[in-house]
Amino acid sequence: MKAYQLSAEYLRNKLSQRKPKVAIILGSGLGSLADAIEDPLIIPYYDIPGFPTATVHGHKGQLVIGTLGNQEVACMQGRFHLYEGISPEVLQIPLRALKLIGCEQVLLTNAAGSLHSEMAPGSLMLIEDHINFTGLNPLTGENDEAIGPRFLDLTQAYDRDMRTSIQRVAKEMKIELHNGVYLWAVGPTFETPAEIRMFRLLGADAIGMSTVPETLVARHCGMKVAAISSITNLGAGMSGNALSHEETLDEGQKAAKLLGDLIVKWLESLL
Numbered sequence: 001m002k003a004y005q006l007s008a009e010y011l012r013n014k015l016s017q018r019k020p021k022v023a024i025i026l027g028s029g030l031g032s033l034a035d036a037i038e039d040p041l042i043i044p045y046y047d048i049p050g051f052p053t054a055t056v057h058g059h060k061g062q063l064v065i066g067t068l069g070n071q072e073v074a075c076m077q078g079r080f081h082l083y084e085g086i087s088p089e090v091l092q093i094p095l096r097a098l099k100l101i102g103c104e105q106v107l108l109t110n111a112a113g114s115l116h117s118e119m120a121p122g123s124l125m126l127i128e129d130h131i132n133f134t135g136l137n138p139l140t141g142e143n144d145e146a147i148g149p150r151f152l153d154l155t156q157a158y159d160r161d162m163r164t165s166i167q168r169v170a171k172e173m174k175i176e177l178h179n180g181v182y183l184w185a186v187g188p189t190f191e192t193p194a195e196i197r198m199f200r201l202l203g204a205d206a207i208g209m210s211t212v213p214e215t216l217v218a219r220h221c222g223m224k225v226a227a228i229s230s231i232t233n234l235g236a237g238m239s240g241n242a243l244s245h246e247e248t249l250d251e252g253q254k255a256a257k258l259l260g261d262l263i264v265k266w267l268e269s270l271l
């Protein structure tokens with residue numbers, strides 16, 4: 001059996017009657033969103049066969065399964081990044097396991113730097129497309145045609161219907177939701193000011209070290225994907241301030257309530 005099949009089998013046994021259809025991945029500083037999940041079944045990643053363990057400060061490392069916005073959800077409280085030394089192949093495991101237990105759509109969240117001074121810290125950005133600036137891809141290696149195609153079309157990486165419904169809910173809630181392109185840099189260093197200037201020229205609006213590999217794996221196995229960035233800082237060199245992960249976590253936590261409210265209302269709207 002493959003690692004993700006082992007993970008899924010373990011999770012299926014734990015789930016009993018629960019049938020999460022929506023997966024949510026919480027980014028840096030956004031972990032508290034999982035605290036609102038009712039009747040939670042909490043499974044630490046280290047208990048799940050095949051799963052890596054979360055190493056980044058502020059990423060708790062557990063799967064929380066329960067009810068949010070009247071929907072059954074499976075929420076990853078903490079994610080994996082390539083810069084942690086995790087191989088691209090291992091990055092496939094969580095999303096494929098979530099698909100195997102029945103999740104059909106996934107909402108990814110992240111903390112990101114903004115490339116526009118008008119999109120200041122505290123802003124939310126719905127990802128409409130991405131740029132993979134790493135030259136790496138979690139789908140590299142042998143392809144299992146039973147999971148997805150060797151050559152995956154990414155014309156609609158971020159699902160149009162999910163984006164439309166999230167935008168509609170944000171509008172109803174009078175939440176300003178920017179739209180933009182997220183650029184995946186491998187990290188773990190933040191960018192130089194020269195890189196930020198270059199990324200702006202390339203058409204990026206926000207930058208971070210996650211999300212894109214999850215999108216690729218999820219789309220490959222047929223899940224629908226939407227993603228929202230919580231802007232925690234302006235890109236390097238734009239404000240004169242030094243960047244730090246502590247700032248990411250602080251600003252992420254400040255935005256978590258707003259993003260949480262938006263996610264709950266969106267889930268309610270799916271009924």
Ligand SMILES: O=P(O)(O)O[C@H]1O[C@H](CO)[C@@H](O)[C@H]1O
Nearest residue numbers: 027028110111209210245248
């Ligand atoms: O993308 P998430 O996991 O939200 O975290 C972002 O914040 C961290 C840097 O502070 C990096 O891991 C970056 O990707």
Ligand SMILES: Nc1nc2[nH]cnc2c(=O)[nH]1
Nearest residue numbers: 111112113207208209248
């Ligand atoms: N690469 C990158 N990741 C981030 N995560 C939060 N802010 C940033 C940033 O400015 N750059």
